[in-house]
Amino acid sequence: MPKNIRFVQGNEACVEGALYAGLDFYAGYPITPSTEIAEQLSQRLPEIGGKFIQMEDEIASMCAIIGASLTGKKVMTATSGPGFSLKQEAIGYACMTEIPCVIANVQRGGPSTGNPTHVSQGDINQARWGTHGDHAIIALTASNHQDVFKMTVDAFNMAETYRTPVILLFDEAVGHMREKLIIPEKGELEIVDRLRTAVAKDVDYHPYLPREDGRLPMSDFGAEHRYNVTGLFHDMWGFPSNNPKIVNELLRHLVDKIENNVQAITRYKEHCLEDAEYILVSYGSSARSAIHLAQNRRNKGEKIGVLELQSLWPFPTELVKEKCSDAKAVLVVEMNMGQVLTQVKAAVKSPDRVFLANRIDGQLITPSNIKQLLRVIQGRGV
Amino acid sequence: MAREKLKAIVINPDWCKGCGICVALCPKKVLELDGSDKAVAVRPDDCICCRMCELRCPDLAIEVLTEEGEKNA
Amino acid sequence: MAVQDYLRQRFFPHMWCPGCGHGTILNALIHSIEELKLNKNEIVMVSGIGCSARISGYVDFHSLHTLHGRALAFATGVKLSRPHLNVLVPMGDGDALAIGGNHFIHAARRNIDITAIVMNNRIYGMTGGQFSPLSGPGVKATTAPYKTIDSSFDVVELAKAAGATFVARTTAFHVKECTEMLTKAILHKGFSVVEIMSQCPTHFGRKNKEGDAVNMLGLYKDNTAKLGSKALEEKPHLIPRGIFVEKERPEYCEEYDKIIAYAMKEKIS
Numbered sequence: 001m002p003k004n005i006r007f008v009q010g011n012e013a014c015v016e017g018a019l020y021a022g023l024d025f026y027a028g029y030p031i032t033p034s035t036e037i038a039e040q041l042s043q044r045l046p047e048i049g050g051k052f053i054q055m056e057d058e059i060a061s062m063c064a065i066i067g068a069s070l071t072g073k074k075v076m077t078a079t080s081g082p083g084f085s086l087k088q089e090a091i092g093y094a095c096m097t098e099i100p101c102v103i104a105n106v107q108r109g110g111p112s113t114g115n116p117t118h119v120s121q122g123d124i125n126q127a128r129w130g131t132h133g134d135h136a137i138i139a140l141t142a143s144n145h146q147d148v149f150k151m152t153v154d155a156f157n158m159a160e161t162y163r164t165p166v167i168l169l170f171d172e173a174v175g176h177m178r179e180k181l182i183i184p185e186k187g188e189l190e191i192v193d194r195l196r197t198a199v200a201k202d203v204d205y206h207p208y209l210p211r212e213d214g215r216l217p218m219s220d221f222g223a224e225h226r227y228n229v230t231g232l233f234h235d236m237w238g239f240p241s242n243n244p245k246i247v248n249e250l251l252r253h254l255v256d257k258i259e260n261n262v263q264a265i266t267r268y269k270e271h272c273l274e275d276a277e278y279i280l281v282s283y284g285s286s287a288r289s290a291i292h293l294a295q296n297r298r299n300k301g302e303k304i305g306v307l308e309l310q311s312l313w314p315f316p317t318e319l320v321k322e323k324c325s326d327a328k329a330v331l332v333v334e335m336n337m338g339q340v341l342t343q344v345k346a347a348v349k350s351p352d353r354v355f356l357a358n359r360i361d362g363q364l365i366t367p368s369n370i371k372q373l374l375r376v377i378q379g380r381g382v
Numbered sequence: 383m384a385r386e387k388l389k390a391i392v393i394n395p396d397w398c399k400g401c402g403i404c405v406a407l408c409p410k411k412v413l414e415l416d417g418s419d420k421a422v423a424v425r426p427d428d429c430i431c432c433r434m435c436e437l438r439c440p441d442l443a444i445e446v447l448t449e450e451g452e453k454n455a
Numbered sequence: 456m457a458v459q460d461y462l463r464q465r466f467f468p469h470m471w472c473p474g475c476g477h478g479t480i481l482n483a484l485i486h487s488i489e490e491l492k493l494n495k496n497e498i499v500m501v502s503g504i505g506c507s508a509r510i511s512g513y514v515d516f517h518s519l520h521t522l523h524g525r526a527l528a529f530a531t532g533v534k535l536s537r538p539h540l541n542v543l544v545p546m547g548d549g550d551a552l553a554i555g556g557n558h559f560i561h562a563a564r565r566n567i568d569i570t571a572i573v574m575n576n577r578i579y580g581m582t583g584g585q586f587s588p589l590s591g592p593g594v595k596a597t598t599a600p601y602k603t604i605d606s607s608f609d610v611v612e613l614a615k616a617a618g619a620t621f622v623a624r625t626t627a628f629h630v631k632e633c634t635e636m637l638t639k640a641i642l643h644k645g646f647s648v649v650e651i652m653s654q655c656p657t658h659f660g661r662k663n664k665e666g667d668a669v670n671m672l673g674l675y676k677d678n679t680a681k682l683g684s685k686a687l688e689e690k691p692h693l694i695p696r697g698i699f700v701e702k703e704r705p706e707y708c709e710e711y712d713k714i715i716a717y718a719m720k721e722k723i724s
Binding site for chain 2: 462471473477627
């Protein structure tokens, strides 16, 4: 059987992944460099009976998908830089109310309007701490289109499994470049569907009482169980409460349900890592340059490897610690001022052997940019 | 024309906050506030079942129960 | 079903102050829904933040208590994904027209079948009595100790201009009219707006020497007049009450269903 092979932009790979995962509602607002996701979905969703709406602003887009998710739909929005900032309050609302949704942020240079048409990876920490208050979040990323597809499917699955917003942190380079994408057959990748309550009509349904396995079965708005959803701290019925015990338990639950599952959530790839003396830790489009350099130097006998992170939050601290423990030096390759660097330094035994190879001028970091720094660290001159 | 006849004015004292709207705006002055600032129907015989107290009550504490009377000739 | 059956009675008495007009609006809304015999499972109430927003906790419907100003944006997601649901969006004046002003005009522009209720008490009550975009000039508030210089929106004119297809105004004094208008608004196909002037004796009344709730209701009686009435003709400075707009225009969800039908056909052929 001929495979479904496409030549697409990264943003289109995200669209294909979302549709494969069962997306049926999208709300968005135009913003570079993520707009192609909205454009494609405005065409594709109605073809399958799904809904697309262009809202009046970024905030409204985020709110609309939360509303739609409550009626039982799989939902997403996509944005970039300034739009991601605007969505933060509603992302916090989805955390607090435990409503599954996916937010793709195709990163561009910031702060502010910044560098709209150029690549950056400056929103890593905003994805983690953009909304106010303690919470946990899942953020995934990818360096090529096959992985963009896969991570998008995973994002929808994790949103349903953990009842949480999941952020896809792509970047302008991956979003806009074109390369091959093989769309998997139906059934090839696992799809997690909405877990709905088995509680019968007229029996008390507790929307916020976790099952023994920690999962919270949902009931669609419009179905037999009427309940309350609020961004205030709330009891197991969803009604506001400032009872210290309830506040304490809910906040711990919101954090623990994700932080305690870091292993299940962690996604990564190894490139020439087995006996590597020098390890490049990277992700997204910058990982492409890191991988290129490592393979190139391997051919010349240098023991260089790459740990490519595909899940950034919750940060895979144990994984980084384990993989990097024997390295002579670790270079974090990213296009920001060291947002993942801080995490890697905190994870390893010798943080003074962790260095930053970055580029922040809107240009893709190149293999030779990384090599220059590597040579300095190796004591082999500039 | 059917004229409604009062069965009872039911006031939930737990919900009533004693704002006095029902007392002041009853066209027949049927209601008063008691010593603990709760509305009570002191002159139910004067009630014309207009239900304005029930509809205006911001605490949703009043219910005017009626039985439909005989049709006037 | 009795009126009480539409309420979550265990949360009563409610949290609003004595004499607050918001309770009367809840009362009128419940009477209207009881009259319409709507199925509780098919009603979604979406509210924002503020005194007004607490209304969604008291009704036995699907209830969504959201973010300040964003109720209509959440409601748009609910309605578009399940158009058969009755979506009611009660909002405060600051909620609907300051922080939520953009969502308000765009929901009206789309003519999406949502019932928006502006519970207008001309003040931010929950935060302690700051002026709102409906306070108007010359009002005392905790953030206007020397009186406001800000002009107010006219909700009716704003909703009309933005494209709402049902626009009405009433007050918490005129409760029968209020119930009737809410009933019509819920039945109307398209974006409907009902502005209900609602007394806040605690903050607005006290700061502006308007007396207690009874006095404030008296002002609604004296300072408003029915659209087309002789009183309004003679005293045009009175605030008009009534139905200002009631017209048909393509409804958003129905139009989107046509898009789906077209896109599906195009894909097959």
